[in-house]
Amino acid sequence: MSKRVGLEASFAAAEAARMADVDVIAAYPITPQTHIPERLAEMVADGELNAAYIPVESEHSALSACLGAAAVGARTFTATAGQGLELMHEVVYVASSMRYPIVMTICNRALSAPLSVWGDHSDAMAVRDAGWIQVFCQNNQDAFDMTLWAFRVGEDPRVLFPVMVHFDGFHLSHVTEPVILPEQKEVDRFLPRFQYPFALTPDKPMTHGAFGPPDIYSEAKIAQEVAFRKSKDVIIQGFKEFGDIFGRYYHPVEPYRTEGAKVLLLTMGSFSETAKIAIDTKKNKGESVGLINLRLWRPFPFEELCQAVKDAETLIVFDRCISFGGPGGPVSSEIRSALYNEKERPRVVSFIGGLGGRDMAVKDFEYVIDQGREIVEKGSEELFETVGIRGEVTGIRG
Amino acid sequence: MTEKRLKTGPDFIWRDMEVGNIVTEAGSAALRRTGDWRSQRPIIDKERCNKCGLCWLYCPDVAIKLLEDGYYETDLFYCKGCGICAKVCTREAITMIEEEEE
Numbered sequence: 001m002s003k004r005v006g007l008e009a010s011f012a013a014a015e016a017a018r019m020a021d022v023d024v025i026a027a028y029p030i031t032p033q034t035h036i037p038e039r040l041a042e043m044v045a046d047g048e049l050n051a052a053y054i055p056v057e058s059e060h061s062a063l064s065a066c067l068g069a070a071a072v073g074a075r076t077f078t079a080t081a082g083q084g085l086e087l088m089h090e091v092v093y094v095a096s097s098m099r100y101p102i103v104m105t106i107c108n109r110a111l112s113a114p115l116s117v118w119g120d121h122s123d124a125m126a127v128r129d130a131g132w133i134q135v136f137c138q139n140n141q142d143a144f145d146m147t148l149w150a151f152r153v154g155e156d157p158r159v160l161f162p163v164m165v166h167f168d169g170f171h172l173s174h175v176t177e178p179v180i181l182p183e184q185k186e187v188d189r190f191l192p193r194f195q196y197p198f199a200l201t202p203d204k205p206m207t208h209g210a211f212g213p214p215d216i217y218s219e220a221k222i223a224q225e226v227a228f229r230k231s232k233d234v235i236i237q238g239f240k241e242f243g244d245i246f247g248r249y250y251h252p253v254e255p256y257r258t259e260g261a262k263v264l265l266l267t268m269g270s271f272s273e274t275a276k277i278a279i280d281t282k283k284n285k286g287e288s289v290g291l292i293n294l295r296l297w298r299p300f301p302f303e304e305l306c307q308a309v310k311d312a313e314t315l316i317v318f319d320r321c322i323s324f325g326g327p328g329g330p331v332s333s334e335i336r337s338a339l340y341n342e343k344e345r346p347r348v349v350s351f352i353g354g355l356g357g358r359d360m361a362v363k364d365f366e367y368v369i370d371q372g373r374e375i376v377e378k379g380s381e382e383l384f385e386t387v388g389i390r391g392e393v394t395g396i397r398g
Numbered sequence: 399m400t401e402k403r404l405k406t407g408p409d410f411i412w413r414d415m416e417v418g419n420i421v422t423e424a425g426s427a428a429l430r431r432t433g434d435w436r437s438q439r440p441i442i443d444k445e446r447c448n449k450c451g452l453c454w455l456y457c458p459d460v461a462i463k464l465l466e467d468g469y470y471e472t473d474l475f476y477c478k479g480c481g482i483c484a485k486v487c488t489r490e491a492i493t494m495i496e497e498e499e500e
Contacts, residue, residue: 097418097419098418098419099417099418100418160417160418197417198416198417198418198420198422204424205424205425206420206421206422206423206424207420207421207424207426208418208420209419210419210420210421212419215407216410216415216419218412219410219411219412219414219415220412220415220419222412223412223413223415226412227417
């Protein structure tokens with residue numbers, strides 16, 4: 001029997017790694033991710049998990065150690081947040097280019113300065129183009145489910161890419177919610193033992209991480225890009241298989257009450273759940289609104305996104321990150337690009353808020369929807385709008 | 399044993415890349431002519447050489463070979479022309495000359 005227990009997202013992710021029976025964990029503690037390596041270290045020390053726990057001296061070393069473990073075919077897990085992910089940056093690209101299916105949970109955190117340990121999506125956006133499969137979680141059940149799913153998809157021989165599971169620092173990482181934990185035998189059915197096809201072994205010497213001079217680098221990168229885009233089929237198949245076993249079905253793009261809606265709001269991560277309440281409130285007042293939760297961030301689900309928003313007149317995209325000097329939040333500029341060549345497409349309004357742990361309540365999302373609608377009617381001088389900033393924000397122009 | 403071949407050149411397309419750019423065959427570096435970067439090459443004067451082997455020991459690219467008669471020769475397929483052999487030779491038996499010189 002599966003059981004329903006109270007867990008914060010950090011413990012849910014650690015529990016998923018334990019049930020996935022990981023072989024190697026190399027991690028360095030950083031707020032708000034600390035509870036994940038702490039819990040896993042405890043499990044290893046108490047003999048609940050038969051894995052090597054490598055206490056390293058930095059995040060750069062953490063992911064480097066993961067590369068080595070993955071190269072010999074170990075099921076490998078790590079976790080970080082904010083500045084830790086920044087320090088890892090160089091190795092983040094290496095992991096995806098060398099096709100190691102490492103799973104890493106990120107407790108999304110703002111980037112300094114000013115120093116902030118609180119949540120936003122700046123850390124995730126800084127590794128947007130690094131070639132990792134990336135999903136965002138709405139709640140703690142998601143955090144458990146996506147971590148388990150990440151191993152299944154990343155390790156698939158048709159994929160072999162690392163996977164980042166993002167959940168909001170503090171809003172999820174430190175908040176206890178009910179989480180349904182499956183039985184071990186169900187997990188084993190979903191996630192069979194892993195055989196890395198190119199594992200290093202003295203029996204058959206080979207070279208990982210060779211030099212790529214100009215006569216080969218471009219070919220290597222295109223091969224990686226094509227394989228990465230193709231992984232979307234397995235990602236979707238993985239969601240389906242997960243649902244068939246555990247009863248919870250996930251999708252790259254998840255519409256909520258969007259049927260016939262003229263105005264759509266798009267959010268990622270835990271704020272989607274708050275935004276859903278705002279949608280319910282507005283629906284009750286008879287307003288034509290709906291929500292899109294963007295779960296899969298990389299590879300970007302172009303087809304699914306275009307399909308989900310094609311009948312709407314207005315699409316309000318909410319970002320928890322600033323792209324300094326850019327056209328709007330990173331998610332909104334991505335979505336504008338995705339829709340640019342579509343014949344039928346909504347007007348896109350970019351909103352930025354929820355930075356560095358600033359909360360977004362239901363009323364704030366109601367404000368975003370009202371303002372977004374007004375901007376489409378009246379037009380705006382600014383490239384993007386803000387919510388929850390003290391003082392009138394002007395001068396967002398090139 | 400299959401013949402080793404280098405994966406490069408105009409016929410080698412992106413679809414030929416191994417997953418993760420892994421080089422699945424051991425020892426394939428032996429096939430790659432890396433000596434073509436060289437702008438200078440070492441000339442060994444057999445008259446001055448006392449077969450001490452310092453050049454062979456110090457060559458960072460294993461491009462100096464021991465011959466049957468105990469003397470040494472440079473393998474220009476790999477030699478990058480760094481000049482370390484000429485520097486360490488106590489007998490000044492190795493001279494670096496410009497590639498375009500005969």
